[in-house]
Amino acid sequence: MIQPVAVIGAGPFGLSTAAHLRARGIPVRVFGEPMVSWRGHMPDGMLLKSTPAASSIDAPQPGHTLADYCDAAGLRRLVTDEDIIPVETFIGYGEWFQQKLVPELERVRVVSVDRATGGSGFELKLDSGELFTARAVVVATGLSGLAHLPAELAAAAPDGPSPTGPLSHSSQHPDLGRFSGRELIVVGAGQSALETAVLAAEAGARVRVVARGRGRVAFGAPPWRQPRLRPESPFGRAWSLWAFSYYPHPYRYLPADLRHYLVRRVLGPLGAWWLRARFEGNVQVSEVERIVRAETAGDRTALTVRTHAGGGRELTADHVIAATGYRVDIAAMDFLGHELRTELAVSRGTPRLGAGYVSSVPGLYFTGLPAAASYGPVMRFVCGTEFASPRLAGHLAAAHGG
Numbered sequence: 001m002i003q004p005v006a007v008i009g010a011g012p013f014g015l016s017t018a019a020h021l022r023a024r025g026i027p028v029r030v031f032g033e034p035m036v037s038w039r040g041h042m043p044d045g046m047l048l049k050s051t052p053a054a055s056s057i058d059a060p061q062p063g064h065t066l067a068d069y070c071d072a073a074g075l076r077r078l079v080t081d082e083d084i085i086p087v088e089t090f091i092g093y094g095e096w097f098q099q100k101l102v103p104e105l106e107r108v109r110v111v112s113v114d115r116a117t118g119g120s121g122f123e124l125k126l127d128s129g130e131l132f133t134a135r136a137v138v139v140a141t142g143l144s145g146l147a148h149l150p151a152e153l154a155a156a157a158p159d160g161p162s163p164t165g166p167l168s169h170s171s172q173h174p175d176l177g178r179f180s181g182r183e184l185i186v187v188g189a190g191q192s193a194l195e196t197a198v199l200a201a202e203a204g205a206r207v208r209v210v211a212r213g214r215g216r217v218a219f220g221a222p223p224w225r226q227p228r229l230r231p232e233s234p235f236g237r238a239w240s241l242w243a244f245s246y247y248p249h250p251y252r253y254l255p256a257d258l259r260h261y262l263v264r265r266v267l268g269p270l271g272a273w274w275l276r277a278r279f280e281g282n283v284q285v286s287e288v289e290r291i292v293r294a295e296t297a298g299d300r301t302a303l304t305v306r307t308h309a310g311g312g313r314e315l316t317a318d319h320v321i322a323a324t325g326y327r328v329d330i331a332a333m334d335f336l337g338h339e340l341r342t343e344l345a346v347s348r349g350t351p352r353l354g355a356g357y358v359s360s361v362p363g364l365y366f367t368g369l370p371a372a373a374s375y376g377p378v379m380r381f382v383c384g385t386e387f388a389s390p391r392l393a394g395h396l397a398a399a400h401g402g
């Protein structure tokens, strides 16, 4: 019997990779909950920061863009840079893409992946109890399990972050209505922090954003103010963005320090242009030098901060949301067997990938966020599927297709 390829993940990257493998006639089994990061871990009412041109999931055949979905669903066509995408529309698009191109998706969790005994390939265990062998594995688990909580905040949540406790992570709030009438601190300065703050304020909370660094809370320029003399990219007009978007090939040859720095900083903390008007006047801001610690004080949570003037200050609220992002760490991908994890070449917790997104373990591939340290910041976004999926599928077909 021909062993299938296993794709673990049914977000944009897993679905796109699976569609490309299927189009090459490679048997695949695809696992995961479709679009669960978008449905379960982002707030209702959220709008995408990426433009329609940067929000299509790459497919091997035409007819599967976001605009095609709008046509099929009878929605207004979202195409220009000024069209803003509601998260509900994007979830609908992902599910439509899955039904059309990856209909055999199995809504099952992969519990473990190990090398197959006595042969090539990998043995996978599913939470249905089934064991099977795959000739290759694509890890496309995206944001799952990688929510990052800095140590100085973690101390206020000894039992872990929770929406009902003193402190939570922004990924735990599909519904911000629970904070109506309450006082809230949101830590962070990225789009997720600023949009969480706005949505909570609009739901009736009194909200303060606490951001590290002077001038850190900022918003991008609207499309009509983008500099005309720079090349266009899905993220705006700039030479650097153009290179990262269309030429990620040489990224993995840059020095490790630079690669990791760029993944954090390029397209990093900056609110979307359309959020500014809803933010200003509705959300208070404290820009501080650093957060020293967080602790509970009765039924309040207190942040001790160091101000830019050099002094200390205490900020309190009913609840603190850490919008402190995601951090790739192979150690946190506990479905990968211990032996595989120790065998993998890593750089600061992220897998080191070669051509075609293959790791140092032949047959084991990573795409999406875990590939960003090798292929650049574009891998953190949906439009990264355009570069990643055909190349990964092409490499896998050449190495394991027969």
Ligand SMILES: Cc1cc2nc3c(=O)[nH]c(=O)nc-3n(C[C@H](O)[C@H](O)[C@H](O)COP(=O)(O)OP(=O)(O)OC[C@H]3O[C@@H](n4cnc5c(N)ncnc54)[C@H](O)[C@@H]3O)c2cc1C
Pocket: 008, 009, 010, 011, 012, 013, 014, 015, 031, 032, 033, 034, 035, 036, 037, 038, 042, 047, 048, 049, 050, 054, 055, 108, 109, 110, 111, 140, 141, 142, 143, 144, 192, 335, 367, 368, 369, 379, 380, 381, 382, 383
């Ligand atoms: C608040 C927020 C806003 C964002 N806005 C944008 C935006 O506007 N534009 C943009 O391009 N990007 C945006 N992003 C980034 C976006 O989330 C990622 O680009 C995208 O979701 C990554 O897709 P993925 O397929 O790699 O992973 P995910 O979408 O995270 O999907 C992970 C999949 O893996 C599955 N899975 C995990 N573990 C297992 C397991 N053990 N077994 C089986 N299945 C498993 C899950 O069920 C799920 O199907 C945003 C991120 C956040 C947090």
